[in-house]
Amino acid sequence: MAKKILIIEDDKFLRELISQKLLKEGYDIAEAVDGEKGVKSVKDEKPDLILLDLILPGMDGFEVLVKIKEDSEIAQIPVIILSNLGQKDDIEKGLKMGAVDYLIKAHFTPGEIISKIKAILK
Amino acid sequence: MFWKKKNNNSLFLGSDLTIANYLSDGVLIFDKNNKLVFVNLQTEEFFQIRKEKILGKSILGLSRFLGFDPLVSLLVGTTKEFFRKELQIRENFILEVTSSFMIIDGEKCGTLVILHNVSREKIAEKMKSEFVTLAAHQLRTPTSAVKWSLQALLDGDLGELNKKQREILEKIYNTNDKVIRLVKDLLNLAQIEEGKFLSKIVLSDIEDIIQLIVNTNKSLIKEKKLNFEFKKPKDKLPKVMLDVEKMKIAVENIFDNALRYTPSGGNISISLEDKKKEIEVKIQDTGMGIPRNQQAKVFAKFFRAANIMKVDTEGTGLGLYIAKNIIEAHGGKIWFESEKDKGSSFYFTIPVKESFREFITGRFY
Numbered sequence: 240m241a242k243k244i245l246i247i248e249d250d251k252f253l254r255e256l257i258s259q260k261l262l263k264e265g266y267d268i269a270e271a272v273d274g275e276k277g278v279k280s281v282k283d284e285k286p287d288l289i290l291l292d293l294i295l296p297g298m299d300g301f302e303v304l305v306k307i308k309e310d311s312e313i314a315q316i317p318v319i320i321l322s323n324l325g326q327k328d329d330i331e332k333g334l335k336m337g338a339v340d341y342l343i344k345a346h347f348t349p350g351e352i353i354s355k356i357k358a359i360l361k
Numbered sequence: 362m363f364w365k366k367k368n369n370n371s372l373f374l375g376s377d378l379t380i381a382n383y384l385s386d387g388v389l390i391f392d393k394n395n396k397l398v399f400v401n402l403q404t405e406e407f408f409q410i411r412k413e414k415i416l417g418k419s420i421l422g423l424s425r426f427l428g429f430d431p432l433v434s435l436l437v438g439t440t441k442e443f444f445r446k447e448l449q450i451r452e453n454f455i456l457e458v459t460s461s462f463m464i465i466d467g468e469k470c471g472t473l474v475i476l477h478n479v480s481r482e483k484i485a486e487k488m489k490s491e492f493v494t495l496a497a498h499q500l501r502t503p504t505s506a507v508k509w510s511l512q513a514l515l516d517g518d519l520g521e522l523n524k525k526q527r528e529i530l531e532k533i534y535n536t537n538d539k540v541i542r543l544v545k546d547l548l549n550l551a552q553i554e555e556g557k558f559l560s561k562i563v564l565s566d567i568e569d570i571i572q573l574i575v576n577t578n579k580s581l582i583k584e585k586k587l588n589f590e591f592k593k594p595k596d597k598l599p600k601v602m603l604d605v606e607k608m609k610i611a612v613e614n615i616f617d618n619a620l621r622y623t624p625s626g627g628n629i630s631i632s633l634e635d636k637k638k639e640i641e642v643k644i645q646d647t648g649m650g651i652p653r654n655q656q657a658k659v660f661a662k663f664f665r666a667a668n669i670m671k672v673d674t675e676g677t678g679l680g681l682y683i684a685k686n687i688i689e690a691h692g693g694k695i696w697f698e699s700e701k702d703k704g705s706s707f708y709f710t711i712p713v714k715e716s717f718r719e720f721i722t723g724r725f726y
Contacts, residue, residue: 250502256509263518294498323501325548327560327606344505345541348512 242360243267245286247277247303248321249295253344257290257321260349266356274298278306281313288356291338293322293329301336308337317359321352387456387476393469395420407456407476436460436474447479455483486554493551497544504544507537539677546679549610550662553686559604567601567608567640567711568593571631574612578620585625592632598640602717603691611687614680615644615707621676622669623648623704639693639710647704656699660685668701684709692717 244266248254251272258268269284271277274295281289289307293300300320308314317339322329325343333341340355347355378399381388387404391397396419400412408428415423424433431448435458443461450456457477462469511534513519515527522530575591582589619629627647634641651659651666658664663678688695692712699705 250506252506253502253509256506256513259518260509260513323498323505325501325545326552343501345501345508345544349509350512350516 241265241267242287243269243284244356245269245271245277245280245284245289247271247274247280247289247295247300248292249273250292257349257352260353261356264353272296274300274303277303281307281316282310285313286316288360289316289318290321290352290356291318293320293324293333301332304333304336304338319352319355319359386478389474389476390463391420391472391474393471395472397423398471404476407450407478432456432458432474436472447483453480453484454478455480490551490554493547493554497547497551500540500544504537504541508534508541511537543677543679546677546683549683550679553683553690559607559690561606562602562604564600564714565603565605565608566598567603567642568598568633570603570605570608571612571633571642574609574616575631578616581620582629585620585623585627587620587623587626588628590628590630592630594633594635596635598633598635599713601640601691601711602714603711604687607687608691608711611684611709612642614684615709618680619644619646619648619705619707621673622646627704636710637713638716639712641708641710643706643708645704645706650701650703650705651697651699652701656697659697660695 244261246254246257246261246268248257248270249272254270254272258270261268269280269286271280274297277291277295278298280286291300291303295303298306300322304318304320307316307318314337318337320333320338320341321344322333322341323344324330325346330341339359342352342355378401381399382401384401385403387407388399388401389397389404390399397416400415405412408426410426410428415426420433420436423429428450431450435446435448441460442464443459445457445459448456448458455478457479459475459477461473463471463473511530514522514530515534571591575589616631623629623646629644629646632643632645634643649668649672652668655664655666659666660681662682664682665676665678669676685695688709688711693710695707695709697705697707
């Protein structure tokens with residue numbers, strides 16, 4: 240069965256670009272446009288991996304990460320932070336909070352992001 | 362002069378203190394036993410305290426009054442005749458403190474402390490760099506979207522491309538990457554200017570950091586057929602106190618210039634030398650060099666030499682400015698020798714642990 244990736248990202252264009260790439264690679268995808276919906280989708284969809292943006296309307300990505308890690312049913316799902324924030328403090332904070340990787344959007348292409356996903360889901 | 366030395370070497374304050382009293386800067390005078398003998402109106406205003414409460418107290422004795430703590434630790438911790446330092450008294454209230462010994466007939470008879478309110482400038486500076494940070498972050502979403510969609514096109518996800526289409530898309534892709542690099546540099550710049558630049562300082566090997574930067578550029582060195590040599594000294598170099606992430610940026614910026622501006626087949630070498638109190642790093646190339654009449658501006662923000670602008674439009678003019686700030690924040694120095702069409706040698710030093718400690722504690726702001 241195809242692995243399912245949940246994309247929590249508020250920018251429509253970016254979400255579409257990464258979803259298309261993932262679909263093409265044979266993944267199932269689920270999408271959420273803000274933090275609240277993101278947390279709900281994690282619970283409902285039980286994805287194999289989560290791509291999480293940090294700056295989101297309402298509940299931000301760090302809060303989403305806390306909610307995921309608090310809930311033992313979903314805490315083990317790997318989360319990759321995919322963000323614009325590239326300051327060392329943010330990266331360290333994200334990794335300390337349990338993200339498996341931290342990618343700065345502008346410095347990676349969807350292809351490279353998919354290689355990271357593949358490596359983690361192996 | 363409103364103070365005089367009496368014959369017993371103690372400080373005598375004359376009756377005409379009106380000028381000092383009405384200065385818009387805060388003034389405090391301590392006698393040779395470090396007892397507070399004068400404060401003006403502005404000081405009372407700054408600390409919201411009546412002078413009757415604090416006059417006659419020793420420097421240490423002042424620390425029990427609200428808000429005096431930072432000033433007391435600053436004054437107690439120093440033995441310098443003169444120093445100037447910025448001090449945050451409370452949120453959004455920053456004073457530039459100038460302290461100088463008053464010396465009459467070669468003998469210290471007191472200390473004059475002047476408090477200048479720089480809060481407005483500091484807040485404006487902070488807002489400016491916050492704006493740059495915000496704007497740079499905002500630019501990242503659209504530049505990412507452009508990068509990702511161009512990549513999809515170039516990968517052939519939306520159909521095969523002919524040669525001409527591919528060429529122009531590659532040009533757009535590279536232009537967009539230039540914007541991405543500029544954003545990255547602007548964020549580094551904003552951080553420097555916020556003054557929070559060195560964050561995590563650990564004892565490290567400068568050699569390892571340089572090796573790391575060299576390794577990430579191996580393919581480019583090969584591609585340009587450059588003769589590269591990393592000359593390490595025979596004896597192990599002493600470890601140095603570094604913010605590793607920042608030092609990587611500095612080394613990368615200098616090395617990147619050498620790679621970028623040295624034509625194919627040229628030579629680049631990096632050498633390290635133990636100068637006892639510091640380690641000297643030299644990055645030498647046989648590149649385009651910097652014209653003599655422009656050498657004075659090399660470390661200035663947004664500077665790009667005229668000769669390189671013609672052949673390379675990629676640079677942002679921030680690399681060496683950032684490198685200089687990082688090196689200097691570590692207590693090091695950076696300089697260069699260069700001749701147009703012959704090449705450049707960039708040097709920088711990193712103080713060894715003991716010298717770094719001296720630098721950090723005795724730093725003037």
